[in-house]
Amino acid sequence: xxxxxxxxxxxxxxxxxxxxxxxxxxxxxxxxxxxxxxxxxxxxxxxxxxxxxxxxxxxxxxxxxxxxxxxxxxxxxxxxxxxxxxxxxxxxxxxxxxxxxxxxxxxxxxxxxxxxxxxxxxxxxxxxxxxxxxxxxxxxxxxxxxxxxxxxxxxxx
Numbered sequence: 757x758x759x760x761x762x763x764x765x766x767x768x769x770x771x772x773x774x775x776x777x778x779x780x781x782x783x784x785x786x787x788x789x790x791x792x793x794x795x796x797x798x799x800x801x802x803x804x805x806x807x808x809x810x811x812x813x814x815x816x817x818x819x820x821x822x823x824x825x826x827x828x829x830x831x832x833x834x835x836x837x838x839x840x841x842x843x844x845x846x847x848x849x850x851x852x853x854x855x856x857x858x859x860x861x862x863x864x865x866x867x868x869x870x871x872x873x874x875x876x877x878x879x880x881x882x883x884x885x886x887x888x889x890x891x892x893x894x895x896x897x898x899x900x901x902x903x904x905x906x907x908x909x910x911x912x913x
Contacts, residue, residue, distance in 0.1 A: 825888070
């Protein structure tokens with residue numbers, strides 16, 4: 757993997773995370789959301805980029821930096837799963853209930869969703885996301901700062 761591919765990998769991880777946040781925003785606004793599921797940190801799109809490339813990214817970014825990124829990602833999933841659990845029963849049954857989202861938009865409390873609690877967890881998610889995105893941007897700067905010979909040395913190891 758060369759430097760540009762590494763930067764693309766990191767940018768794709770960032771985009772995957774931002775997409776998941778956007779889907780949560782839509783859900784909390786009562787909009788239709790496809791494939792919003794609860795997955796582990798290794799199964800999500802971000803994790804599918806981060807974890808299969810762990811050794812390489814640890815070498816490029818440094819182990820402590822990588823571990824901090826992993827810790828933030830895990831914290832994000834903890835909060836995400838709390839939001840997901842609030843909507844789980846209704847979300848998984850929406851295919852059977854054609855007008856689920858129209859009912860949801862009409863009166864959120866009628867279907868038993870504690871929207872205030874979901875929003876509280878979402879606010880925590882936003883805070884974690886700000887830090888996670890900031891770290892991802894630092895990742896990109898770290899990769900860019902590596903001179904080509906050092907980058908080649910990492911690839912060969």
